Structure formats: C-alpha cells, structure tokens
Amino acid sequence: MTLQRQRVGGTAPALAALLLAGSARHRPPASPPPELASGPALHLGPERTAISYDEPQAADKRALLERINRDRAAAGAAPVRYEPRAALAGDRFCVDAALAGSWGHWDTQGRPPYLRWGLAGGMDFESENVAAYSVSSGRLDRPLRDLMMEAHETMMAERPPLDGHRRTILDPMFTHVGIGVAAAAGEFRMTEEFTRVVFDWMEVPAGPVPAGQWARFRGETLPEWEVGEVEIRFEPPPRRMSLAELRKAGSYRMPPVVRTLHPREESGLFKPKGSAEFEAKGRRVSLAFPVERRGHYYVVCYVRRRGGGSGPMGPGTAALVTCSGAP
Numbered sequence: 001m002t003l004q005r006q007r008v009g010g011t012a013p014a015l016a017a018l019l020l021a022g023s024a025r026h027r028p029p030a031s032p033p034p035e036l037a038s039g040p041a042l043h044l045g046p047e048r049t050a051i052s053y054d055e056p057q058a059a060d061k062r063a064l065l066e067r068i069n070r071d072r073a074a075a076g077a078a079p080v081r082y083e084p085r086a087a088l089a090g091d092r093f094c095v096d097a098a099l100a101g102s103w104g105h106w107d108t109q110g111r112p113p114y115l116r117w118g119l120a121g122g123m124d125f126e127s128e129n130v131a132a133y134s135v136s137s138g139r140l141d142r143p144l145r146d147l148m149m150e151a152h153e154t155m156m157a158e159r160p161p162l163d164g165h166r167r168t169i170l171d172p173m174f175t176h177v178g179i180g181v182a183a184a185a186g187e188f189r190m191t192e193e194f195t196r197v198v199f200d201w202m203e204v205p206a207g208p209v210p211a212g213q214w215a216r217f218r219g220e221t222l223p224e225w226e227v228g229e230v231e232i233r234f235e236p237p238p239r240r241m242s243l244a245e246l247r248k249a250g251s252y253r254m255p256p257v258v259r260t261l262h263p264r265e266e267s268g269l270f271k272p273k274g275s276a277e278f279e280a281k282g283r284r285v286s287l288a289f290p291v292e293r294r295g296h297y298y299v300v301c302y303v304r305r306r307g308g309g310s311g312p313m314g315p316g317t318a319a320l321v322t323c324s325g326a327p
Contacts, residue, residue: 041216044123045201049176053084055091060145061179064152068169068177068192071156075170083176086193089120090128090180094189098182102246103132103189110238112252115296117193118320123204125196125300125315127174129155129165135186147188148181155192164251168194173314198225198303198316200283208324209291215321216288217299227285228313229302230278232259236295254298254318259289294325 055061061082069079093116096107105113105128113128131151135141155165168174173196180191202219209215221227235255261278278287291297298320302313 040206041203041218042121042206043201043203044121048085048121048123049081049083049195049197051085051088053088055084055087057144057181060148061087061181063145064148064179064192065177067149067152072170077170077172078175080174080177080194083178083193083195085120085122086117086126086176086178086195087180088178089116089122090178090191090193091182092116092120092180094180094182094191095184097132097189098184098187100243100246101134101185101187102243103130104246104249105130105252106241106246106249108240108246110241112238113193114254114298114318115238115320118296118298118318122195123202123317123319124176124199125318127168127171127194129168129192129194131155131188131190133188138186140183140186140188144181144183144188148179148190151190152192168192196314196316198222199301202317202319204299204319204321208322211291211293211323211325213291214288215291215297215323216286217319217321218286219284219301219317221283221285221303221316223283224306225303225316226283226306226308227278227280227301227316228263228304230261230285230287231257231300231302232261232289233298233300234258234293234295236293254300255296258297261287261289291321291323294323297321297323 065082072079093107093113097103100108102108107116111119114126117126131154133147133151140147155169158164158166169192171194174194175197176195178193178195180189180193182189198221200220200222202217204217205215233255241249259276261276263280264277276289278285285301287299289297298318300315301317303316304311304313
C-alpha cells in the first residue's frame, strides 16, 4: 500500500464540492462550536502499542519478526518493534479471508486495511502486506512457520517496479509491525501490518459524529517530530463484496482528500482554495473539521524532523472519525 500526498488543487476540490452539494442539509456552521473542547474523546497514549493479546502462533510470529529485522538491518533500516493491536487486526482479517477463500486486502464486508485498523483502535499510520496460499485437497501439507517464511521470502524477492511488498518491509519510515496469520480448510493467509509511531498521544471523538457537526483531533508528537500539514480524507461506508470481487481486487490506497490544513502560523501565506488551518503549539496539535455525510473520515498528519524546515514529510497518522449520518 502506498499513500501519496494530495494537495487540494487537482481533482480534490471538485470532489469536495460534490460532497458538499450532496449533503447541504447537513452543512455544519462556519466554525467549530466551543463545546467541542469538552466533548467525549478517545485518548490513546504510549500504551496503545502494548495491549494485552494472547495471540495464536506467537512463536512462529516471533521468528518472522526476527527475519523482518534481519532484512531491514541488511538494508540499513532500523528494526521494528512488535505491535499486538496490529497483529489482532491482522489475525481477524486472515481468519475472515481463509474461511471465505478470498485473497487480497479487502474483507468480505468490503473493509480495506486502514478501516479495519481504525475500527481496531489504531490511529498511527499503517500499511499492509498480504499473502495467500491454497491447497485443493483442503489440508495444508506444510507447517505454518514454513509457509510464513516462504511468503515473506517471496515478497523480499520482488524486483522494481513491482516490488511494493519489499519496499514496505524495508521502509525506514515504519517503527512497528504486527503479524496476522490463519489457516482453515487448506487456505493459508498471512499479513504484515506495518505502523509508524511518531505521536506520544492522540484523541478523536469517542463515538460516531452526526452529520452537520464538527469533529476534533488532538495529539502530541514525539520530541523529534513536528506536523507540517494535515489532510482530511473521506470515503462512504463499505459494501459487502462477492468472492469474485475480492479475488479481482488489487492494491489499495487511502481515500481522496477533501480538506487540507496548514499550521496557523502560516495563515498569512497563500494557500490553495479549500484549505484551512490547524493549531500547533510546540509538539501539540489541535484541529477541527466538519463532517458532512455518512461514512469514514481519516486525519492524516504529515510529519517531518523537528527543525527540518522545508524538509520531506511523510504520513504519521490515519486516525478514524466515523460520521453516523443525519442527527
């Protein structure tokens, strides 16, 4: 999975206008109401990467984690830590895919990886590798660890330009990984769920937000990072997918940008039409955005090394905010 930054200036403004036109009766007020500051919020701090999960195949997953970090070391990338929340999301998906006999990144309910991650409570940026192996006899003839290692080796053997799995494994941006695995009726499924932890804590609304209201995101980066830009991305609710659709689906990317936000201290500079501002005080970030139609919004904060000025930025969050539709 790849995420390319989209600045409001191409197709995004047209999309934003279409979304607004289709939901005019739920248009929020021009600015967020002050009561947002005290609204219920889900707060996740450093403990979010250490949830208690008595996961299956733990020894096999540890062996694969060691292999991933050897490959990263050979490429000059720092090791990744294990992320049990990501492993839980991966295991759930792998069970669904193995029982259905599907493959690819979507589950039978039509949910892509970033939505499943958000529904599992994940707020950090995430990217998924997936592998599938089927046996017509209905019984796997090899140990799971062997299949897991072979799947990973196949990804590592990719060559440009068709080497997306390999690039994800070796990407120095990622700091954590969770491994999902399942086997049923001769179907083997495995995922590598890479995440990037650059925030100390984050807050989003604790539940769905009715259309026509505002949602708030707050967070504080780790000391070495700062937020340079924020994108709000949106997609409508997923729909169930047939087995044929699941097997045809290919790679994925996050949904389109509907709003771009810049630091408030840059408010005197020219910004593209449709952009807005967020507040940045030291390491803390606070922003609010309108939710205008039923579906899922994602807060994608782009971060760079503190003091890096105009240095390169990369995604650090994919925080989910759900809009429940009409109030």
